[in-house]
Amino acid sequence: MCTVSVTQDPREVDIANRWTILGVLCLTRVVMGYQFQSVASASPFLIDDLGVSYAQIGTLIGLYMLPGAVIALPSGVLTARFGDRRTAGYGLALMGAGGAVMSIADNYSLLFVGRLTSGVGGVLFNVVITKMVTDWFAGREIRIGLGIMLTTWPTGIALGLLTQSALAEAYSWTWVMAATSGVSFLAMAALVSVYRPPPGHAAVQHSRPALFALPRRELIGASIAGMTWGVFNVGFALFFSFSPDLLADRGMSAAGAASLVSIGMWVTVFSVPLGGLLAERTGRPNAIAIVSAVASGTTLALMSVVDVPIAFVVAFGLGIGGAGAIMAMSAQALSPENRGPGLGLFYTWYYVAMAIGPAVAGKGRDITESAAAPVLIGASMFVFVIFLVAAFQVHQTRVSRTTPSTSR
Template sequence: MRNRWGILAILFVVRLTIAFQFQSVAAVAPLLQQTFGVGLADIGILIGLYFTPGVVLALPGGAIGRRFGDKPTTIAALLLMTAGSLVMATTDVWGWQMAGRLTSGAGGVLLTVQLTKMGTDWFAGKEIATAMAIFVNSWPAGVAISLLVLPAIGTAYGAGAVFAATGTLTVIGIVLITLYQPPPGAKVGASSSGRLDLLALLAVIVAGTIWGLYNVGFAMIFSFGPSLLAERGWSIAAAGSAISVVMWLSVISVPSGGYLADRGRPFVLTIAASLVVAALLAWLTRSDAVLTILVLIGMVGGFPAGPIMSLAARVLAPETRAIGMGVFYTLFYAAMMLGPAIAGRLAKSAGTAAAALDLGALAVLACPPLMWLFERIVSVRVRHAQS
């Protein structure tokens, strides 16, 4: 297949498997608490474990992709995700649940880095914000599907069936990725220079931090939102359906944000949307107007996704793209590993999941000043290049 939008559709569905698998724990968190006799802090750790391998694998993950190629690396990653799901589906020991989660997360790391690089290869310099917005839209789509499907599966058949379902989806991803073809002229040899200049490296570090913090804020909604609503008397299925409203609306707001960014002012759009989302997250824990707030978050929260994801592409050349995406995702995974674990501890200490949502609001609030810093670094780099 050589049509870039067709390629994007394949990447979208394959990346959706990561979100579906990640959300499998949070979607049935109350069920896991009952089955294994664990608390919110343990659930937070299990959620965060999915991103733990990213701290050490994201950077070499880019090099692995350069060495072995796009398709072999993505297939290996999907096999790791499948193996992790099978472990979690077949054990009733909490320690093995954690081991399976780590194995799945390792595959998710390699897959995320490689798919992002593959998408950027096809769209760099041509509607990149729109393409990246559609690409990252696979995350809310996968989360929304899991919130609708997995609680029902878990309630009817138990936690093992939930993880078996995630493994089945990753097998489908393996079949789909065999259809991928690289763009003409995109192949970069393993011996090619992949060294980033200092300012490009700093810009990518800041971009990765922005993406990590914004996702920490968003993750608090679907990671601890169901538990927050359960505290208020909602059933597991009803809580999952309500939280999924954010994800379904994000399916619209994420590509809309990318489209607007490609045709307007992405910097202003990202900052304005981040401030609104931070305010809504803080309001969610202090109001009974749950559905109204969730609808507003879904309508606005997706706007910054495409612009933020396209930041790294502004400073990465084809030969530095794999290693640059590795750096970008190292920061992202560090934030996403620590965020849920810290949030779980705060929720346990406060005696309510609301503390996790408040942490998410603070994380999103940190994004606007970091956006300003990124723009400053890029402007300095441009001046140096012109001098």
């Protein structure tokens, strides 16, 4: 009897596996956006039950990002030491633990500890998941893979806007925090069970940190790009964190206001990939970034004074579509061999901005006693984006003149 052995082409298995892996990674990253939104969604109930101020709410929102200012740079070392899957799993476990602490909090200090714990986990997870997607899609639809991953953040926030205020109204804000804890642990189980590195992948290890070996031109470029991405995201975060409060101040219910703002988040799920495609097709990503900032900032400014919420929510979702062009500034600034340490620097600026911005907006709300103040502060962030993109363009032009043979 003759036995014929049929071996499946490993390339076909690889193609099928990487889309499965991407699906799992995207589902787990949705959890991060969902948890980030929880404080903003529960803010009216936290203020009533625990007597926290708007400035403290803003601090809690930003606290989710604050650890990134410290962890983003050494995250590559942690990943090399423990591996991608374990590091991501640790991050999701910390997110779950922090949510659990917040669910039993009866004072601001315990909320602070729980949020900080979740933030540490969120930063670990966020940095390593970008590496995971890159490892699987490098050289093969990398823009598609990363573009799809980028939409999971607003998807998680939109789900939070749709469900969390309603959950807090029906039961308690503690249920919202408990829900973020539960889904984090579920995501950890899914990721640990399914994820594995791509075939033949070997981690690249460095004997010492390479940040200070970055050429000055790349250090400056990565810093400007990181500041731009950070300030852009502050404006974005102030929209979905404080717009519901503005609409509620005009007479809408908390749940209704949150649901309305979530429409803008769903619009970004489509506008961001389309904006990235437009930037690539036109070959003018910096121009697309400036148009995006102008549209987003103008929309927020008008929303603070004109009561046509649905139109402005949709317009803002469309305007934010230039996010991909701004994210790609890091690739313009960094040569391939310096992307590891350079991206660590890029994310450090991003996390610093995201930690400070919401707290400043919350303080502005307390001082002015106006629900429109944080929204106007959000609009001003996009003005800074315009100047930062212009500064980046000037810097890159000077680099191209002094190093004409350098290719990106």
